[in-house]
Amino acid sequence: MTNDNIERHVLAVLVDNEPGVLARVVGLFSGRGYNIESLTVATVSEDDSASRINLVTSGTPMIIEQIKAQLERLVPVQKVNDLTEEGPHVENEFALIKIKNSGPERREALRIADIFRARVVDTAVESFVFSLTGSPEKIGSFVDLMRNLGDVEIARSGVVAIKRGKKTTIET
C-alpha cells in the first residue's frame, strides 16, 4: 500500500523575514534526516517582511507529506506550496562557470557556450567566465562539457521555481 518510490519535489516556502528562520528550516531537514537538493532564499515582499525559500527535496510520498507538515508547523512559515504536486511550473537556475584553458580548447568552449546561449561575462588570456540560465539539467550538461575542456569552477544559484498560468502560489 505504501509507495516507496523516491520522488523529487520543488517546494515554495513563504516565511516571515526574521532572524533564524532559515536555520529553523535547515535544522528541520537535518534533524529529521530529510534531503535538501537545493535551497535558495530571498526577500520577495514589498516591505521586506516575507521571504521565499525555493527548496528542492526528495523522498517517498510519505516523507514528502511529512516534510510539508513539519514545515507548516514552524511558526514563521506562512505557506508551503508543493509546485511539483500543484501542476505545471517553471524551474530555472542561474550559474556562473569559470573555465581555465588555452588553445583549441578555448575556442571549443566558446562554441559550446554559444550553443547553450551562455554569455561571456569575463575574459582573460587563459580563462572565461560564462553566465548561464536554464533548467538544472541544462546547466549540468553544460558543466559536464566544460570539464572536458579545462579546469572549471562553478557557482550555481540553486533552483527557483514558479507556477505556470495566472494563479499565484498565494491563491492555491
Added chain:
Amino acid sequence: MSDNIMSGADIVIKALADQGVEVIFGYPGGAVLPLYDAIFKQNSIRHILVRHEQGAVHMAEGYARSTGKVGVVLVTSGPGATNAVTGLTDALMDSVPLICLTGQVPTHLIGNDAFQEADTTGITRPCTKHNYLVKHVDELSGIMHEAFEVAKSGRPGPVVIDLPKDVQFAETQYSSPDEINQRHYFEKVTGDSEKISEAIELIANAKKPIFYIGGGCINSGTAACKAVADLVRITGYPATTTLMGLGAIPSSSPQWLGMLGMHGTYEANLAMHGCDVMIAVGARFDDRVTGRLDAFSPNSKKIHIDIDPSSINKNVPVEIPIIGDVGEVLSQMLNIWNQKAPNIDSKALKKWWNKIDEWRSVNCLKYDQGHDSNDTIKPQYAIERLYELTKKKETFITTEVGQHQMWAAQFYKFEKPNHWMTSGGLGTMGYGLPSAIGVQVAHPNSLVIDIAGEGSTMMNIQELGTMAQYNLPVKVFIINNEWLGMVRQWQELLHGGRYAESYSAGLPDFIKLAESYGMTGMRAKHPDEVDDVIKRMVDEPGPVIADIVVSKEENCFPMIPGGAAHNEILLGLNESQEQTQSEDGMVLV
C-alpha cells in the same frame, strides 16, 4: 499612556500576570537579576526556587500536566539555559505547554563569547516548539503574549524567550494581550465533516473495532476525555490507552483493556493486532506502541484524529485522517452518531469481545507474592497495594523512568485525566521527583506520589531541597531493587546476562537522606510491612521518602521485544530463555 511605561523586566512580569500565571519555577543568575528584582517587588506571582534548572522545567511540566495550564520557568543565561535543555526536549516530546524565560548577555555582547553566554536560541531551536531572542524592548510585550499562544495552541509544546540583560532594563510601553496582533499562526480545530461521516460509517460497520487513545485526548481537555469515554460507552467497543493516555477514560470501565505497547497488556496488544477498524484518538503511533511497523495491525482500516497534521501518516498510513482538536472532532462525531443512531453489528461485536475475554483470561499481569519470612517484596505488589490504599483519595502519580514506571502504568489505575505524569516520549530519568513537586505546588492539599526507582530518583535528588524549603508533602515511593532495572532486564534478555554497569553501587541510606532534609524516611523490607509503610506515608503530613526494598531480579512483563510485532508479545521469561530477538530488533532501543 505614560503610566504604562515600564522596564523590560516589569513587562515580563506584567505579561505573565495578564496571562494568568500564578507560579514560576526558577533559579537566579547574573543575566536575570533585573527579572528577579521585578519578582521581588510584586506579590501576584509566586516563585519556587529550584536546585537545578532541569528540575525547574520538570516541575513546570508537572504543574502544567496536572492543571492544563501553561508552566513557566525562569533561568539564567549560559549554563542556566543549557541545563534546561533536557526538560525542554521532554516537554516537546510529550506536548507540554511551557514558557521558559532565559537570561542572555546584553545585546552588544552577543556573539563575543561573553561570560555565561550561550547561543540559547540556537541550542534550543530543535527542542522547542518555537523560540525568541528579544533584541529590542519594544518587541517584548508582543513576543510574551504570542509565546503563550504558540505554547497552548495546536499540539502544545515548550517556547523559549531569550532575554538579554539590557532589554530587561530598557523601558517602553506595555501592551496587553488584546492589543497584540496575532500572527498567521493558528491550527485547524474543527474536523472535516465529510471525513467525519466516512469515519462514522466505518466505525458503525466494524466487526472487530478498537479505540486507541493517546495523550492528545488529555491535552485537549476534560471535555475531550468525557467525549471519548461517551463514544466508547455508546458503541460498546473495546478501548486501550497509551502510556500518555492513562486516565483519558476511566480504568474502571469494563471496556478498557489497559495500556498497549511494549509493556502493555496481552489483550490490548492482541486486540490492536487483530482489529479490523482502529480509531486512533490523539495518539501518534510511537514505536513503543507499534512494535514492528510492517506487522502493525495488518488487517485494519485506521481512523486517526489529531490536531497535528505532521502526526498523520508519519509512521503508519491511515485511511481516514481527521485533522482537528480531539474534543471538537469527538463532539462532532457524537452528534452525528446520536442523530443517525447507526446499527452496529452486535453479533460480530459479541464474538470480538469473546475473543478479547479469552486473551484477558491469560491474566498477563499476574505475579506471585509469597508472604513467608524469607520472601521479598515484589515491585508489582508494592504498587498494587499503593493503589488500593490511595485510590479513594485525590491522588496524583508521577514516575521516574524504567521498570517501576511500567509497573506503575500497569498496576496504578486512573479514573480521571491529569492525574498521571510520566516522561513518555523522551524517557527522562529524574523526571518524577521534580514533576511531583510541580504537581504539589499546583495541588497543595492533594496526595502526590512519585513512584520512583532508586536509580532515576538519584538523577534529580537535589530537588529534595526544594521540597524541604517549601515543605511540600510529596511522597517519594522508591521501588528499590539496587539495579538500573530496565537496563538489567535488557542485558539479561539480549546480552547474555552480562550486567555491564547496571548495578547501583553507592546508594544512600534513603531514611537518613530524608532525615537530613528534615523529612520522614521509612522502609519496607518484607511483604507484610508494605501496607503499614504506605499507610504511615499517606498519613504523614510532611514530605516522605519510602524505601521499598524489592526483589532484585524481577522483570517487567508482558514485553514486546524491540523489532517484534504485537502478536509476538512475551508473557514471561520461561518462554524466552533463548535469545528471542532478531539482529534487526537488537539494534532498536
